[in-house]
Amino acid sequence: MPYQFSKTPFFSSLAFAVVMLQSAWSPANGLDAKAHDDSAQAEPMVTVYPREIKDVLYNPGIGLADFHFGFGHPPSTDQYPRQTVAYFRWSWADLEPEEGRYDFDFVDRIISQAKAKGETLAFRIMTEYKAGSPEWLLQKGVGSVTVGGGVFPDYNSPTFLLYHEKLIKAFGERYAGLPDIDHVDIGSVGCWGEWNMACCQGVEAECRQYFPVEENQIKITEWYLQHFTGTPLVMLHGGQLKYAVARGAGWRGDCFGDYGFFSPTWNHMEHAYAPVLQDPMVESAWKNAPVQFEVCGVMQDWYDKGFDIDLILKKGLEWHVSVLNAKSSPIPTEWRPRIDEFLTKMGYRFVLRQITHAPEAKPGRKLSLRSRWENVGVAPIYHDWPLAYRLRSAEEHVVVQWASTAQLRRWLPGAPHEVEDVVTLPEDVPDGSYVLDIAILDQGGRVPFVDLAIEGKRQDRWYPTSTVMIRP
Helix, strand or coil: CECCCCCCHHHCCCCEEEEEEEECCCHHHCCCCHHHHCCCCCCEEEEEEECECCCCCCCCCCEEEEEHHHHHCCCCCCCCCCCCEEEEEEEHHHHCCECCECCHHHHHHHHHHHHHCCCEEEEEEECCECCCCCHHHHCCCCCEEECCCEEEECCCCHHHHHHHHHHHHHHHHHHCCCCCEEEEEECCCCHHHCCCCCCCCCCHHHHHHHCCCHHHHHHHHHHHHHHCCCCCEEEECCCCHHHHHCCCCEEEEEEECCCCCCCCCCCHHHHHHHHHCCCHHHHCHHHCCCEEEEECCCHHHHHHHCCCHHHHHHHHHHCCCCEEECCCCCCCHHHHHHHHHHHCCCCCCEEEEEEEECCEECCCCEEEEEEEEEECCCCCCCCCCCEEEEEECCCCCEEEEEECCCCHHHCCCCCCEEEEEEEECCCCCCCEEEEEEEEEECCCCCCEEECCCECCCCCCCCEEEEEEEECC
């Protein structure tokens, strides 16, 4: 028979397709019937089917990047969607202006500003661009050559390597594993930290002499892996990519969308990224760490050059992109609907398909829940954000809250994910009817952090799913 909710006001936000009483795990509710078959007296169960939504979800770690906060001139939301990842690139000289004095205060201020905007931080350390490597380091005898963007240092110098490891270690000790850091870009090498010599026009021979040999490239990569444990890392496709992804890093491309930006006979999309992805290890790196892209030029350039936006976005999804740095530059008005649709598919996107539990529970006894989820995005999450439940009274009093055993980082797109959880209710839970809320919390398990692709979100970002009657 139908399960009737009490008509108290706090049920007004519930959004379900079907709510019904059934025998435990019966075929009618789409769950495994084995539990019913093994039980001589199966108790009635309530199963709820939330309604999926198609809205853009501005969740942490996915979407368009906020590039240096728009460099002081951020576009309006009509020109550029809301962002959740602040992306910054800093020169070594800015981060360590004096030997051993690291400017953590500067980075902390950026983190605070990002949090105020609802963003987490991703960053790259550069050793060439503008100030590049600090003057105090060069004065220790590290060779260098002046290039268009700044100073290209001798990456094979033992002195350079010694102090650069100290820098990475110091920043790792300060920021590794922090929930405020979305990911770190393994830069440090070459022009703009992009593992190339593209800025060396006219001095190619000198740059080639200073460019790190493979052994030193691996050393620098390993320092990031060693000192930024607990933080997702990404490696540019031109760097020590196979080495990095074999140890859990993701990858990034610095000229996404290039279908003839620089040459009619060569482009990044077909001749750089596609061949790299022929390696199974690189192709599957997205399962462990983010795929991040930066647009070639800006999207207006794509529009002016007649690039196929649908093809570009399709490739981004095929390559499991989570973050796209569109350089905080206005998006052509004609393309905005396509970009908004793209945002509903990139990264992770969790849909609660159904949740089943007994309609009643007793104080001091166990309450069992079984839920089915689907990730309809193209990537998992890359942080340890816990799934949580709570029981809430009509007076908005939370009598118990607990974390699920589910490991959301393993929720890859595709197959549904079954979750079974059991909680022992406190002995002193008052009798009455309670709403069962669900949410994905931040890394510390404090507050809801991730919006679900279902109806019913409350102002506090919890989702009511059903009711549980507590009886003595």
